[in-house]
Amino acid sequence: DADVTQTPRNRITKTGKRIMLECSQTKGHDRMYWYRQDPGLGLQLIYYSFDVKDINKGEISDGYSVSRQAQAKFSLSLESAIPNQTALYFCATSDLTSGTNEQFFGPGTRLTVL
């Protein structure tokens, strides 16, 4: 079983709709992240969380919100989706105590906003 899972894997929606992307992990890591990936731009950090109810903005948080109600879950919401939020979204986790700084990524959610 995958250690970091994301749902849905693919989603097509319309402009103005509210969308929630879910991320779950069984790794027991304290830190979780949401990124988006666009062609030619690389991965950009949206939000990150170092513990339950800890929320921090990343580089591109406008238009997004997150919730961390449990250690294993970190959800990303688009309150009113717009076409330029069409992208591949990745959730990632890391362990503060590991000392390696390695982040483990989920399989991604491909979101299309029409």
Added chain:
Amino acid sequence: RKEVEQDPGPFNVPEGATVAFNCTYSNSASQSFFWYRQDCRKEPKLLMSVYSSGNEDGRFTAQLNRASQYISLLIRDSKLSDSATYLCVVKSGATNKLIFGTGTLLAVQP
């Protein structure tokens, strides 16, 4: 200027070739350095960390030059399975936030 810059490629090489990727970073306070690999439509995965003294893992060698703010990845004896995008990644400050380059696409040809 992007904080981490890479040549996007693509690098098209025959099997068995040696190929090198370069990366530069702008923040001199960067603390940790990595190469991640991303297969098409898949998630990034850590390939190797990059240490100041240089490090090797099988056919892969990573080098760091802090003075020039430059990181490299050398792949020897390329395999078809090495075809992927290689992401240069830098950790800035003490927050464990990673800054990703846009990636270099490698295509190993039979």
